[in-house]
Amino acid sequence: MANAYFTSRTFSFLTELAANNNREWFGANKPRYEADVRDPALRFINDFAPHLHEISSRFRADPRANGGSLFRIYRDTRFSKDKTPYKTHTGIHFRHEASKDAHAPGFYLHIAPEGCFMGCGVWRPAGAALRKIRESIDKDPDAWIRASTDPRFERSFELSGDSLVRAPKGYGIDHPMIVDLRRKDFIGVAGLPADALTEDGFLDMFAGLCRDGAPLQKWLCRAIGVPY
Numbered sequence: 001m002a003n004a005y006f007t008s009r010t011f012s013f014l015t016e017l018a019a020n021n022n023r024e025w026f027g028a029n030k031p032r033y034e035a036d037v038r039d040p041a042l043r044f045i046n047d048f049a050p051h052l053h054e055i056s057s058r059f060r061a062d063p064r065a066n067g068g069s070l071f072r073i074y075r076d077t078r079f080s081k082d083k084t085p086y087k088t089h090t091g092i093h094f095r096h097e098a099s100k101d102a103h104a105p106g107f108y109l110h111i112a113p114e115g116c117f118m119g120c121g122v123w124r125p126a127g128a129a130l131r132k133i134r135e136s137i138d139k140d141p142d143a144w145i146r147a148s149t150d151p152r153f154e155r156s157f158e159l160s161g162d163s164l165v166r167a168p169k170g171y172g173i174d175h176p177m178i179v180d181l182r183r184k185d186f187i188g189v190a191g192l193p194a195d196a197l198t199e200d201g202f203l204d205m206f207a208g209l210c211r212d213g214a215p216l217q218k219w220l221c222r223a224i225g226v227p228y
Contacts, residue, residue: 005044006111006197009036010090015113018088026086033073037090038065041111044203045069045092051207052094052107055214058227059094059107069094088112094210098226104129105220107210116194118206120157120213121187122220129224134168134181136223141177147219148180153188156212161185188216 013036017026026033042063049061062068071091077083089112096105103126108119125133137144148159163182167173171181190209196202221228 005040005202007036007040008198010040010111010197011113011194013037014088014090014111017086018113021084021086021088023085038070038073041070041090041092042068045094047203048094048206051203052210055207055210056217056228058097058221059105060097061094096221096226105217105224105226107213107217109206111197113194116192116197118190118192118209119160119187120210121185121216122224123161123185123187125186125224130184132225133186133220133223134171136219137177137180138171138175144177144180144219147215150215152212153215156190156209157188157216158190159183159187160189161187186216186220188213 009032013029013032016029017033020026020029042065045061045068046063049063052059052061060069063070066072069092071087071093073086073090075082075085075087077085089110091111092109094107098104099106103122103124105122106120108123110117110119122129122133147153162184163179164184166182167175167178168181171178175181190212196205199205218228
């Protein structure tokens, strides 16, 4: 199937938006956003749904323009010193069915002129989920090691994200798994060249990356207590 998704126009729009991040410019160029960024992303989400179902029936590809897998272009500036109104990247998140936000297992695509990447796992799990993940690492470190060093996972991903400076509450700094227990994010990241997104086979490439991320995703689902 010929590529029907992202093009050089996608990246051109996002580059120009970064240089003109104001409501007047965006209003005048909103048809470009819809044609070159939003609509291709929604088509990608819709077309990826059957591929995702084959990988796991527990994750959702939701092609709605609002409230679906595509993140809004509008920034939440309420608590930020940066009051620029728009994101200068596009994010697509295929969430687990048990998730109501980004803080549960999912597959993620980040599209930006300065760098694209695909991610899998859990970004900033909240209270109960974070506690369950750390308890699982503590009780069965070998299972975590097998998942995070699985050859399929390692050929595509690197463990990434932020970590605590100190040991988390309840764990000593000398714990043999302290490096992983200190993690605040449990994510694998695979960098993507921009031209990969504009190639005919990107949908299949992305599906392959999701399959490579399965060992980590399965472990996280078990740790949190949701089905894979």
